[in-house]
Structure formats: structure tokens, C-alpha cells
Amino acid sequence: MLHIIDLKVKRGKFELHIDDLNLSGRSTLLIGENGSGKTTLLRSIAGFIPSSGKIYIENSEVNSLPIEERGVCMLSAALNIFMDRSVKENLLFPKRKRDGIYDDLINDLGLAEKENLKGANLSSGESQRLAIGRCLISESKLMLFDEPFSFQDQINKMIVRDIIEKYSVRFNVPYIITTNVYGEFLYNFQNIVSIWKGEVIENVNSLDQITHYRTASLISPLNLIKIKDEYYTADPNGVTFGDSGYDYEVISQGVFRVEIDGNYFYVRTSSFPKGNKLNFGKLRKLQY
Amino acid sequence: MKHDKLYFVFLIFVIVYFGIIIVPILRTLFFTSISGLMQDSKSGIIQSIELTYFMAFIVAIISVGFALPYTYFISRIHNSFFRFIDSLVELPIMIPHTVVGIIMLLTFEPTMPIGSLISKIYPDYRFDDTFFAVIITLFFLASAYSVRTIQVSYTKNAIEYENMARSFGYKPLEAFVLVSIPFMWRSILRGMALTWARSISEVGSMLIVAYYILPSFTHLVGVFIYSQFIGNGLIPAAESSSILIITGLITLLIIKLLEGKDAAYY
Known part of the structure; x- marks a missing residue:
């Protein structure tokens, strides 16, 4: 074409x-x-x-x-x-x-x-x-x-x-x-x-x-995270809550703000928050 | 709506500005009587006005004829050489008008370089006191008004519209004529009016290149009134001036009516 x-x-x-x-x-x-x-x-x-x-x-x-x-x-x-x-x-x-x-x-x-x-x-x-x-x-x-x-x-x-x-x-x-x-x-x-x-x-x-x-962040900034200078996308179904992981706070129903290495990221998941820490489960690494 | 103080301060400026323009015109009009005007109309002023308006109209048409392609070209060029060339458009306005007359003689007289070239093509060629001398000199002096008025209206927007039209299959000339010229017609009319008005008011250069115009020996109106003033004094010159002002006002009013209300073009 x-x-x-x-x-x-x-x-x-x-x-x-x-x-x-x-x-x-x-x-x-x-x-x-x-x-x-x-x-x-x-x-x-x-x-x-x-x-x-x-x-x-x-x-x-x-x-x-x-x-x-x-x-x-x-x-x-x-x-x-x-x-x-x-x-x-x-x-x-x-x-x-x-x-x-x-x-x-x-x-x-x-x-x-x-x-x-x-x-x-x-x-x-x-x-x-x-x-x-x-x-x-x-x-x-x-x-x-x-x-x-x-x-x-x-x-x-x-x-x-x-x-x-x-x-x-x-x-x-x-x-x-x-x-x-x-x-x-x-x-x-x-x-x-x-x-x-x-x-x-x-x-x-x-x-x-x-x-x-960069492409993923243009489509939606949700579930994009950076850990130790590497970028990942988190599977919404893999997110779990418990006693270990990252600090988070509830932004709205199903959307959480997570602090990683001093930066804030936003995560959407259908999982119910039960502990004071959030874990991502499986992450997909992105190019940067 | 309640206006602020600045509004009223600036209103004073507006009143003073129009006062400076209108008072001398009214003074001239009221200085002369109707019978005086009727008598003066037999002095040859009407023929002089007719010829002057006609010549100025020709100059206005030619100026727009050059202003449109000039604007098209110069709007698409962004190098410093052509930017410099573009700044020369106003140069004739700065030169004293008697000097313009001399420049024209130095260029177009049959004994001068360009004039002698024309003489080789047209053996009977003469320059001073001819239609050609009047047209080329007035064009030199007044074309900048058409060029600049039209150039201002031919914005980057107009080029975008032309690009759009061309992407739908129109050729460049079709896009320019069918899209841009309808957008610019008020500016074209305004540019013509300014060039026309500037041409009518010219005296200095005409005294040098065309004191009268062959074959009818008619003066352009500025020269005619100047001659009346030198030969017969203030009163006949004031009567002819009044006739010129009245016809000029009527013409400008017609142009304004044709122009209509300003509208959003794009």
C-alpha cells in the first residue's frame, strides 16, 4: 500500500x-x-x-x-x-x-x-x-x-x-x-x-x-512500570496483594498508585486489595 | 456596556485625527459657491478629471496584475535575497516625486539606454508627454499600495487552502484563481482603490514627464489645478479642487459599498 x-x-x-x-x-x-x-x-x-x-x-x-x-x-x-x-x-x-x-x-x-x-x-x-x-x-x-x-x-x-x-x-x-x-x-x-x-x-x-x-505509554499509561531502569507492562490479572511487595494507595475503584524506587505508577486490576503491599506477578519487559 | 477612561482618552485622539483630515476638506468645499463651481466646470477641469481617473484606473489594473503573481511568488520564497528584494517595493514611495520624474526621463527618454532600445523597435517612440510616460511613472509611484495590500491578505492560510485544493485534483493556477482570489477580492479592491487614489494625487513627477498629455494637450488633474493656481490665483484653483474632492468622495463611497462588510474569509 x-x-x-x-x-x-x-x-x-x-x-x-x-x-x-x-x-x-x-x-x-x-x-x-x-x-x-x-x-x-x-x-x-x-x-x-x-x-x-x-x-x-x-x-x-x-x-x-x-x-x-x-x-x-x-x-x-x-x-x-x-x-x-x-x-x-x-x-x-x-x-x-x-x-x-x-x-x-x-x-x-x-x-x-x-x-x-x-x-x-x-x-x-x-x-x-x-x-x-x-x-x-x-x-x-x-x-x-x-x-x-x-x-x-x-x-x-x-x-x-x-x-x-x-x-x-x-x-x-x-x-x-x-x-x-x-x-x-x-x-x-x-x-x-x-x-x-x-x-x-x-x-x-x-x-x-x-x-x-514509548508506544505503550501513548496508548495508556496504566500498568506501565519502571523497576531498576527497566520498563515493564503488568498483566492486570497477575496483580496480587499481601504483606510483601510495593506500597500502594487506592486512587479509584480498581486503580492503584504504586511507589517504586521513588516514582509513582498507576495500575489497574480487578483483584481485591487485602494487604498493605502490591505485587505484580508476571511482568513483560518493554524496549526503551 | 460602561467604557473605561482609556476609551474616552483615545476617543479624543480619534476626534482630533478626523478633525485634521475633515476640517481642511470642509473648508475648501464651503469656500466655493455653487455658481462658482458651475462656472469652473467649463474651465476644462471635468475633462482633466475624466482623463486622470481613467489613467489612474489603468495604473490600478496593471498594479493588481503584477501584485497577484508577485504575492504568489514571494510568499513561497524564504531566502534572504528575495526578502531584500521585497523590501525594495516601498522604495519609490520614499523618493521625492520630482526626483521620480527625473529618474523616468533618465531611463525612458529616447536618448537614454532603455529608451534607445525601445526606439530601435518603435522608430517614432517618444517618452515625455505621452500616455506611456504617465502610466509607467504612476505605476512606479503607486503600485506598492496594491502589492502590499494584496500581500498582507495572502497569508499562510491561503497557501494551505491551495494545497488542499490541489490534493483534490486542482492544478496550481486553478487553485490560485478558484480558491485564493475569491478570498482576496476585498483586498484586491482595496489595493486598486489605494493605487488609484495615489495616482490621482500625483503632481511632482507629472510636472516633469507629462506637463500635458498628447495628443489632446489635457493636463492630469493635479497639474491642472497647480497651473490654475499659478496662472489665475487661489479662487479658481479652490473651485477645481472642490469639484475633484466631490467626485473623489463619490468614487470612494462606491468602492466602499462594493467592498461590503468585512467577513471572516477563512
Whole structure:
């Protein structure tokens, strides 16, 4: 689907360098801390910023092509909705677009009743769904969504994820999502790519396969612990309470704060606290 | 809403500012009588205003024609050489206008380097007192107003919108014309109005390059009123000034109406 070789982008002191990233699945979750290079990577794939190296989409090299010939649409964090045009005009803006899906799409986006409203009259969440819809209706070979959940409430996060997945399957178009918001809507990605300081540190096919501390901490800081400079993830079912182990205090039902070597960590378990010490049982060591 | 003290202190500044602008204009308008204006309208001032407005309009159109591609190009260049070049846009505004007239003669007279090149292509070429002399000199003096007004409105945002349009299949020129120009049209109109107004007010350089314009021997309005003042004294010059001010106010009002209310573009 997407193969990136030796991609380099320099932005001031920051350098993005993707040595070799090969994504074969249709859905990709791109995660990383703020400033790790997620948006820079998407913008260089879309051609919005110049980069060196090779980018292959469906086995065709596109990094030498201008933006309009790459067949890549991108949802930017700024949304870029036309405030003085109607929802319908905004949605039908792409020059290359798929015929016959407008009615389905505007219904799925929850904007059918607002199709004649100007972009300026939409809420932030609605504007974001409109911008996502504009990408979905476009005839693209790859869809890039930078923070598509940032303005959505909990229910609409699920809806947005479902809509993107639905149209991706319907037209067999792969997509990449970046996000800083983590939750249930992040399950079932075929690729999970983690970047840090401009480099890929992990590329796996499911959340269970994550082995890097930084990736795991982005998904959830719960059950991540550090003992003698080594990072581990604790199995919630392996946690026990007794007279030996680590000091803890109850934060909320099923969540405990544990002190290890002077640092605090948070652990979730269904075990009932019966003693004044907590033990982790089996730990899985993480890369750091 | 109750206003604070600062509001009223600054209100005084606003009143004084408009006083300085409006009082001399009103003084000129009330100095002249209706019958005086009617009489002066036969002096040739109307023909002079018509020609001046027309020439200034041509200069405004040409200025916008250059300002749009200039803005597109310069917004995408980030090296220090072009930043220096960009700072030269305002240079003509700083040069005394009589000096601008001399610069133009030194450049475009048939005996001068550029003028002699043009003479080789057009054997009957002459520079002083021609339409070309007026247009190129006014463009030199007034184009910066269009360039800067349009440049300010063409923000990083506009480039992002163009990128978005191109990712949906639009070519660069289509994206610029269909996306950015509609965003900028108020600024384009404002830039045109400023260039047009600046062109109308020009006298110094015109006294040197085009005291009258061939073949009709009509003066541009600034030169016309200056000649009236030198030849016939204050009163006819004040009457012509009043006619110019009234037509100018009407034109600016029309431009403001066309501009409409400011809106959030992006």
C-alpha cells in the first residue's frame, strides 16, 4: 500500500528521517508524542512540504510528482473549510470525486439537515466531519487524517472512525490516522506505527504486539512500570496483594498508585486489595 | 456596556485625527459657491478629471496584475535575497516625486539606454508627454499600495487552502484563481482603490514627464489645478479642487459599498 524509503525532511532544528517503512494493511494508526513528526510525515506524503527520498503508493513512486498528481487527500488540523460556501458546496469541492455517494455520505456524517448552511455556521465538530467527508468523497488512492477526532465528542469519535473505515472498505482505499486521543475507537488497525523524534521506533500489526515503552505509554499509561531502569507492562490479572511487595494507595475503584524506587505508577486490576503491599506477578519487559 | 477612561482618552485622539483630515476638506468645499463651481466646470477641469481617473484606473489594473503573481511568488520564497528584494517595493514611495520624474526621463527618454532600445523597435517612440510616460511613472509611484495590500491578505492560510485544493485534483493556477482570489477580492479592491487614489494625487513627477498629455494637450488633474493656481490665483484653483474632492468622495463611497462588510474569509 505505502512504502517509504529514506525519507528526509528538515524543519528548522527538527529532522524527520524514515529509513524504511512498508505498510501493507489498509488502516494505519500513526502515533507519537507532540512534535515527534506525525504531521510532518503526513504532509510530506501529501506533497505539502518538500522531502527527499522515495514514497511508493500502490507501487508507483509519487515523491517526484506535484500534489495534484499524487492522488492523496489529507485532512489538516486546520480543516480548511470554506466558511462562505454551503456544506454541500464544501463536500462537492473535490475535482476528482466519487459519483453517487453524496446522499449516503452526508447522512453518515450527520450533516444532511445542514447541507444548505454556510461553513461559518457549523460547530467545530461538524466542520471536522465535513472536512473528513470531503476527503472520503474524493477519488484518492490514499487518505491521510491528521487528528480526525480532536473536535469530536465520545460518541462521534466512534462514528468518525466507523465512517472512515466504511468508505475505506467500500472503495478499497487505505488510510492513515494520527491522534493524540486514545480509546476504544483505536482498535482494529492493521498497522500501528510509532514515531519518536522523527524516527519510526515501532511498526506492529496490533496493540498486543507493542513492545516499546514509548508506544505503550501513548496508548495508556496504566500498568506501565519502571523497576531498576527497566520498563515493564503488568498483566492486570497477575496483580496480587499481601504483606510483601510495593506500597500502594487506592486512587479509584480498581486503580492503584504504586511507589517504586521513588516514582509513582498507576495500575489497574480487578483483584481485591487485602494487604498493605502490591505485587505484580508476571511482568513483560518493554524496549526503551 | 460602561467604557473605561482609556476609551474616552483615545476617543479624543480619534476626534482630533478626523478633525485634521475633515476640517481642511470642509473648508475648501464651503469656500466655493455653487455658481462658482458651475462656472469652473467649463474651465476644462471635468475633462482633466475624466482623463486622470481613467489613467489612474489603468495604473490600478496593471498594479493588481503584477501584485497577484508577485504575492504568489514571494510568499513561497524564504531566502534572504528575495526578502531584500521585497523590501525594495516601498522604495519609490520614499523618493521625492520630482526626483521620480527625473529618474523616468533618465531611463525612458529616447536618448537614454532603455529608451534607445525601445526606439530601435518603435522608430517614432517618444517618452515625455505621452500616455506611456504617465502610466509607467504612476505605476512606479503607486503600485506598492496594491502589492502590499494584496500581500498582507495572502497569508499562510491561503497557501494551505491551495494545497488542499490541489490534493483534490486542482492544478496550481486553478487553485490560485478558484480558491485564493475569491478570498482576496476585498483586498484586491482595496489595493486598486489605494493605487488609484495615489495616482490621482500625483503632481511632482507629472510636472516633469507629462506637463500635458498628447495628443489632446489635457493636463492630469493635479497639474491642472497647480497651473490654475499659478496662472489665475487661489479662487479658481479652490473651485477645481472642490469639484475633484466631490467626485473623489463619490468614487470612494462606491468602492466602499462594493467592498461590503468585512467577513471572516477563512
